[in-house]
Amino acid sequence: MDQKDIEYFRVLLTQMLEEATQKGDLTLEDMTDNNEVFADPADRATMESDRAFTLRIRDRERRLIKKIQAALGRIEDGSFGICDECGEDIGVPRLKARPVTKLCINCKSKQEDDERVRGD
Known part of the structure; x- marks a missing residue:
């Protein structure tokens, strides 16, 4: 960035x-x-x-x-702008949509999938 x-x-x-x-x-x-x-x-x-x-x-x-x-x-x-999970850059479009995010879209999607599986 x-x-x-x-x-x-x-x-x-x-x-x-x-x-x-x-x-x-x-x-x-x-x-x-x-x-x-x-x-x-x-x-x-x-x-x-x-x-x-x-x-x-x-x-x-x-x-x-x-x-x-x-x-x-x-x-x-x-x-x-650096993902807490994988260390990759978080895309600017994602940051514009959610400037406080700490996860890239892939890691956030994985986190949400894991939550769905666990029922959180």
Whole structure:
């Protein structure tokens, strides 16, 4: 991968990190603003369901932030775009589709096949 591609992914991942962080901050703000008292138990249940959904989204964003930070770390140490399994280069089209990936398409396919066989 040439330096132009590396810089492209550095900018892309930095933008993704900023967006995910902003979304997380907004999620937390929305949750702290909900101190309502509900007379109807159904309304309370709906609010609790919405809150649980929001927490699941926040957890996904938190995990994505960690993956983005790890990918930026791989850019810094020179291992970005190299498959963790086989050591081959990960194709640029795959990295454009999933910039935080650590596996080439062949190794990822094999991993998914193994998971299907084991029933994970």
